[in-house]
Amino acid sequence: MNMLESKVIQTRFEKEIFIEEKSNIEINQFRTLDKNTPFYEFMVGLELIRIRDNEYYGNKTSYVNIRISKDLQSLFVLEPDLQSIFAAKNKQEKEAAIELIHYLLFDSQTFKHVVSDMISKLRKVNVVSSLEIKELKIKLAVLERLLNVSEEDVKFTIRMEKIA
Numbered sequence: 001m002n003m004l005e006s007k008v009i010q011t012r013f014e015k016e017i018f019i020e021e022k023s024n025i026e027i028n029q030f031r032t033l034d035k036n037t038p039f040y041e042f043m044v045g046l047e048l049i050r051i052r053d054n055e056y057y058g059n060k061t062s063y064v065n066i067r068i069s070k071d072l073q074s075l076f077v078l079e080p081d082l083q084s085i086f087a088a089k090n091k092q093e094k095e096a097a098i099e100l101i102h103y104l105l106f107d108s109q110t111f112k113h114v115v116s117d118m119i120s121k122l123r124k125v126n127v128v129s130s131l132e133i134k135e136l137k138i139k140l141a142v143l144e145r146l147l148n149v150s151e152e153d154v155k156f157t158i159r160m161e162k163i164a
Contacts, residue, residue, distance in 0.1 A: 004019055004020060004021065005019075005020040005108075005110075006018060006019045006020060007020075007099075007100045007103060009048075009089075009093060009096045009097055009100060010093075010096065011088075011089060011093050012090070012093075013052060014050050014051055014052040014057060015050070015051040015052075016048040016049070016050055016060075016062075017048060017049040017050075017051065018046050018047075018048055018049075018100060019049065020108060020110045021110065022110055022113060022114055022117075023047075024046060024047040025044070025045070025046060025047075025104075025110065025111055025114045026044070026045040026047075026061070027042055027043070027044055027045075027114065027115070027118060028042065028043055028045065029041075029042055029043045030042040030139060030142075032135060032138050032139075033070060033138070038070050039067050039068060039069055039070060039076075040067070040068045040070075040072075040138065040142045041065060041066065041067045041068070042065075042066055042142075043063045043064070043065055043066070043080060044063065044064050044065075044066060044101075044104070045061045045062070045063045045083075046061065046062055046063075046064075046085065046100075046104075047059055047060070047061050048060055048061070048062055048085075060083075061083065062083055062084065062085035062087075063080045063082070063083050063084060063085060064077055064078070064079070064080065064084070064085050064086075064101055065077070065078040065079070065080045066078075066146075068142055068145065068146075072141060072142065072145045073153065074153055074154075074155065075105075075145075075146075075149055075153050075154045075155070076154075076155050076156075076157055077098075077101055077105075077154060077155070077156045077157065077158065078157055078158070079157075079158050079159060085097045085100075085101070086158055086159070094158060098156055098158065101156075102151075102154075105146075105149055105154060106149070106150075106151060112147055115143050115146050115147055116147065118143055119140060119143050119144065119147075122136060122139055122140055122143070123140070
């Protein structure tokens with residue numbers, strides 16, 4: 001029997017269930033340094049199953065932003081503007097979402113496989129210009145750093161006010 005790892009966020013209205021499979025994790029919207037942004041940033045999307053009144057209510061993808069300092073030493077978990085995993089949650093529910101992200105970054109082998117797969121694909125990309133080579137090297141460095149992140153490196157900067 002193959003048991004799947006899952007995590008549940010219990011909210012006032014529903015259960016949001018994350019099943020740990022590669023297909024339920026996406027990494028996108030990679031942004032590199034420029035004169036206006038002195039950091040690297042990307043979004044992690046998690047597909048969640050929604051259960052209301054003990055019945056399937058649909059799936060949704062919720063996001064969290066990951067920002068990495070220019071020197072690749074510090075990671076910041078930020079609340080995105082749209083489709084946030086923290087949206088419409090009170091303090092306890094946000095803490096459960098933080099626990100899920102914590103699990104993903106530090107303990108999830110599936111997340112590490114997703115990142116490793118991205119690294120493998122990027123290494124196979126055919127780049128031509130020096131700018132493309134530079135951007136590719138930066139993405140590889142950021143993703144490789146993500147594979148070796150420790151709890152001391154990560155800071156959660158999430159608004160924790162209570163939602164009525």
